[in-house]
Amino acid sequence: MIKPIDLACIIDDDPIFVYGTKTLMELANFCKNFLVYQNGEEALKALVNLIESKSVMPDVILLDINMPIMDGWEFLDHIIKVPTEKSLTIYVISSSINPVDIQRAKSYSQVSNYLIKPMTIATLQQMMSELAPNM
Amino acid sequence: MQTSRVEDTFRTKDLEASKKELDVIGLETLKHAGVGRGYYDYATNFFHLDTVACKLHDLTNADAAFTFMKLRKLYLHQKSRQAIRIALDSLKKGEQKFDITLLLVTFRGEQKWLRVIGTLTHSLEAKETVGLLFMDVGSSTGVSRDIGSKEVLIDSFEHAISGIGMVNLNGRFIEANPYLCKMLGYEKEELLEKSLIDFVPPEDFEEMEHILVKFLTGKIHKYSGEKMYVNRKGHRIPIFLMISITKNTSGSPLHFVIQASNLFQLYQSKGKLASLLEIVTNQNKRFMEFTYIVSHNIRSHTSNLAMLTQLLKMKNQELTEEYLNYLDNSVEGLQQTISDLNEIITLHTNQSYDLSKLMIYNTIEASLQKHIFKSSIASKVIIQNSIPQTLGIVHSPKLLYCILNQIIENSVKFKKKDVDLILDFKHESNEQYDIIKISDNGIGIDLDRYHDQIFGLYKTFAVGNSNRGVGLFLVKHQMEALQGKVQLSSTLGKGTTVQLYFKKMMTYGEINLAGR
Numbered sequence: 001m002i003k004p005i006d007l008a009c010i011i012d013d014d015p016i017f018v019y020g021t022k023t024l025m026e027l028a029n030f031c032k033n034f035l036v037y038q039n040g041e042e043a044l045k046a047l048v049n050l051i052e053s054k055s056v057m058p059d060v061i062l063l064d065i066n067m068p069i070m071d072g073w074e075f076l077d078h079i080i081k082v083p084t085e086k087s088l089t090i091y092v093i094s095s096s097i098n099p100v101d102i103q104r105a106k107s108y109s110q111v112s113n114y115l116i117k118p119m120t121i122a123t124l125q126q127m128m129s130e131l132a133p134n135m
Numbered sequence: 136m137q138t139s140r141v142e143d144t145f146r147t148k149d150l151e152a153s154k155k156e157l158d159v160i161g162l163e164t165l166k167h168a169g170v171g172r173g174y175y176d177y178a179t180n181f182f183h184l185d186t187v188a189c190k191l192h193d194l195t196n197a198d199a200a201f202t203f204m205k206l207r208k209l210y211l212h213q214k215s216r217q218a219i220r221i222a223l224d225s226l227k228k229g230e231q232k233f234d235i236t237l238l239l240v241t242f243r244g245e246q247k248w249l250r251v252i253g254t255l256t257h258s259l260e261a262k263e264t265v266g267l268l269f270m271d272v273g274s275s276t277g278v279s280r281d282i283g284s285k286e287v288l289i290d291s292f293e294h295a296i297s298g299i300g301m302v303n304l305n306g307r308f309i310e311a312n313p314y315l316c317k318m319l320g321y322e323k324e325e326l327l328e329k330s331l332i333d334f335v336p337p338e339d340f341e342e343m344e345h346i347l348v349k350f351l352t353g354k355i356h357k358y359s360g361e362k363m364y365v366n367r368k369g370h371r372i373p374i375f376l377m378i379s380i381t382k383n384t385s386g387s388p389l390h391f392v393i394q395a396s397n398l399f400q401l402y403q404s405k406g407k408l409a410s411l412l413e414i415v416t417n418q419n420k421r422f423m424e425f426t427y428i429v430s431h432n433i434r435s436h437t438s439n440l441a442m443l444t445q446l447l448k449m450k451n452q453e454l455t456e457e458y459l460n461y462l463d464n465s466v467e468g469l470q471q472t473i474s475d476l477n478e479i480i481t482l483h484t485n486q487s488y489d490l491s492k493l494m495i496y497n498t499i500e501a502s503l504q505k506h507i508f509k510s511s512i513a514s515k516v517i518i519q520n521s522i523p524q525t526l527g528i529v530h531s532p533k534l535l536y537c538i539l540n541q542i543i544e545n546s547v548k549f550k551k552k553d554v555d556l557i558l559d560f561k562h563e564s565n566e567q568y569d570i571i572k573i574s575d576n577g578i579g580i581d582l583d584r585y586h587d588q589i590f591g592l593y594k595t596f597a598v599g600n601s602n603r604g605v606g607l608f609l610v611k612h613q614m615e616a617l618q619g620k621v622q623l624s625s626t627l628g629k630g631t632t633v634q635l636y637f638k639k640m641m642t643y644g645e646i647n648l649a650g651r
Contacts, residue, residue, distance in 0.1 A: 014435065016461045020442040027449060066431065068595040068604075074584070095435035098427055117438035120445060 002128045009035040009058035011043040011075065012093075013067045021062070021119045028124045031059075040070030044078050051084055058088075060131060065094040065101060073104070080110050089131065091115055171269035175223065175253070178262055182206060188269045191249060193241030211240045219251075226255045226265055236272060248272050298374075298395040304351065304388060306330040318374075318397060320367030331393070334364045336371060350380045351388055361398065373398040417615065421483065428476060428592055436469035475592070475605060482616050490617075490640070492527040493535055495571060496520070499560055502539040506547055512556070516547075520560040528569055529640040534613045541606045542633050546575040548602065549631070567639060568619070574632040580625040589623055 008031040012018055018036055025031055035058055037043035043061075050057055065072035072092060079088065092105040095117040105114040112130070115123060165172065171188025175181070183200045184192065192209060194201075210216045215237040222233035232254045239249050250270040258264045292299055298315030302308055311319075311326050319326060319334060335343045339362065349355045358378040363371045377394040443462055447454065499520065507516050528535070543558070550556040554576065561572040580589065580596055588594045590611040593604040607623070610633075614621045618638040625631040 014439070016439045016443070016465055019457075019461060020439065020446060023446055024442075066435075066593070068597065094431070095438045096427075096431040097434060098430045101431075117435065118442035118445065120442075121449075 002132050004029050005031045005059040005128070005131055007031065007033045007035065007056060007058040009037070009043070009047075009061045011037045011040065011061065011067070011072070012064035013038045014064070017064070017117065017119070024119055024121055024124055028121050028128075030124050030128060039067040040072060040075030040078075042069075044070065044075055047079065048082055051082060054085075057084070057086060060127065061088060061090045062093050063090055065092065065096060065105075076108055076111070080108065091127065093117060093119065165268075169271060173267040173269065174256070174258075175265040175267060176258075176262060177223075177227070177264065182267075184267075184269075188267070191247075191269050191271055192239065193243055193245065209239055209241070210237055212238045215239070222251075222253060223265065226253065231255060297397070298393075300326075300393050302331050302391040302393060304390060306332055306347070309390060315395065318366065318372075318395065319364070331391075334366070336363050336365055339363070346378065347391070350378070350391065356380065364395070373402050418483075421479075421612075424592070425476065425479075428472070432472050432593060433469065436465050436472060439465040440469070471603075478609070479612050482612050488531040488534070488617065490529055490531055492529050493532055494524065495526055495528050495535070495562075496522050496524045498532075498535055499539055502536065502543050503558075506540065506543045507558075510547075512547065512550075515550075516556045516558060518558050518560075522560050522562045522571065526562055526569070528571075528637045530617060530637060534616065538610050538613050538635065541610050542573050542635075545606055546573070546577055546631070549575075549577040549579075549597070551576065551578055564639075568636040569639060571635045571637065572632055573635070574630060576630040579627045579629050579631055580623075581627045582623075582625050590621070 008025065010018055010021055012021075022034060022036075025034070035046070037046060047057075049055075063072045063075065072094070076090070079090075088110060090108075090111050091113050092111055093115040094101060096102075097116055102114050105111050166187055169187065169191070171185060171191045173182060173184035173188045176183070180203050181200050182203070184194070185199070186196060189196055189199055198205075206219065207216055210219065218235050218237055222235050225233055232252065234250070234252045236248055236250050239247050241247070248271075250272045252268040252270075253265045256264055256266045292312050295312055295314055298312065298318045300308055300311035300315045307330050308327050311323055313323075316323050316326055319329075321329065332340065332343065346355075346358050350358070356379065358376075360376060362374055362376045364374055364376075365371055374395040375398055379392045381389045381392060383389055440462070443458070443465065447458075499522065503518060507513055507518075546556060546558055557576045559572075559574040561574075563570040563572065578597075582589065585594075585596055588596075590607050591604075592608045594608075595602045595604040607621075611621050614635060614637075618640075620636045622634040622636070623631065624634075
């Protein structure tokens with residue numbers, strides 16, 4: 001039995017996705033705590049704060065692409081420039097099946113994988129096994 | 136005396152022999168000189184040729200006698216045949232002799248010029264005949280080729296499908312082919328009263344003069360390029376123009392030869408091709424946009440539905456009120472996206488817009504009535520409208536109203552909270568477009584950040600308002616549906632200006648009037 005991770009972060013403006021993913025995470029015993037942000041800008045501000053105050057960082061970030069104010073790409077462009085003690089684990093998760101988006105996500109070395117919505121229990125379990133060796 | 140007698144005797148005695156001798160030698164000499172002989176019999180209509188004449192005509196001795204019909208096959212050129220007919224008739228009418236030059240085409244296809252001398256004689260049976268002598272005057276010297284090619288040249292000149300003419304050193308027309316006359320719109324006699332410069336557009340005068348001077352000073356020998364000329368009706372027509380100069384043997388210029396090919400149709404089809412390409416490019420762009428919307432926006436709702444049903448299937452999940460709401464929202468979102476897509480598709484596939492000339496000032500007023508004067512914020516809005524009340528724009532009334540509504544609605548929605556909204560309407564125009572500029576002093580958009588997303592579907596740049604991110608996307612497509620375009624400039628904190636480019640068009644009524 002894989003142990004749940006401590007802190008997961010969801011950056012998505014779609015309340016249904018956030019609700020569903022949180023429910024699935026609880027059911028799969030994926031994590032102990034969540035952080036949820038509605039767009040890239042909100043997430044960036046909060047995460048930079050956490051980094052600067054040397055607080056506990058999320059073990060995994062699930063990042064949506066299409067969001068108002070600051071989209072996933074802009075968030076990535078900013079966050080990769082922020083120096084961190086431990087490197088961040090980021091999964092891009094989007095409903096877009098456009099190959100252009102998939103290629104673009106893969107061009108960031110900090111992005112672990114590109115996942116296509118909907119979120120499923122199986123996806124979460126796969127992520128847990130990928131994250132386990134790092135913990 | 137003795138001597139004289141001897142001489143006399145010699146003359147008398149040998150005269151007959153000498154005559155015979157002369158006949159033989161004469162014939163031999165003619166043969167060596169390549170002169171062919173023959174005769175034509177009026178009664179039988181037959182030509183009879185000797186060996187040399189046969190050879191000249193490229194005939195075997197077996198063909199040495201033939202009718203006038205066969206002759207027609209040898210003298211293919213109508214002018215040559217006519218000349219023979221006229222010459223033979225002239226002898227009948229009392230002439231003693233004829234001397235003509237004819238173009239012959241042998242059965243081997245060789246062309247040669249023959250000089251034919253005919254004299255009226257009477258045969259032994261006292262029949263009326265024409266004695267004929269044939270001499271090759273062309274093929275060996277190359278004259279025939281020259282004269283032949285001159286005929287061909289004249290023929291091409293008359294029937295050319297480009298304008299060809301000659302202009303003297305003062306620029307006056309001295310020769311013009313029918314096509315050139317047609318292009319310029321004058322009869323040949325009229326054209327010969329005109330100068331080249333009469334057809335040059337004023338802005339090209341200097342250049343044309345410059346070119347002709349270069350010819351005269353020997354700096355150039357030919358010129359070619361795409362030019363415009365002005366025809367009799369004053370229309371400008373594109374041509375490919377070639378100019379060359381002819382000179383006499385001592386090298387002094389004689390006259391200019393000009394040649395002009397009409398490029399009007401080529402330009403027209405080039406234009407058509409370019410506009411077709413533009414349509415295809417735009418359709419392709421829209422197709423890509425649609426693909427993205429389908430691959431992303433529709434999927435975002437269906438994946439939510441998939442996730443929710445997945446959760447429902449799992450144990451200990453109840454169908455709560457909250458849950459039902461989420462399901463509801465997903466379905467509604469999906470329906471909305473499909474209906475938005477449908478609207479765009481209809482916009483571009485509906486080719487039969489009911490176009491009419493609309494007074495844009497009035498349309499703006501109507502839109503302001505709806506969104507401002509009758510709303511709660513009426514007292515907080517200042518309108519500056521400098522658009523001429525008489526300005527008409529050809530457009531679809533429904534589309535134009537939608538476009539203006541959307542832009543005014545946006546200005547109201549993104550108004551600064553504690554500052555009165557100033558809405559400014561201006562008109563500008565250029566050759567192609569009437570431009571309506573609508574500016575506000577609202578919160579503005581950071582275009583450095585969002586310039587590539589501003590007209591995108593479901594793109595929103597602020598949180599917490601009812602904006603769906605559809606308005607500007609629709610405006611863009613509504614403008615493009617009637618060959619217009621939209622541009623937006625904005626400064627964060629200062630305001631936004633939307634520029635609507637309306638393609639200048641004529642209504643069908645006006646087109647019909649102009650056509651008359």
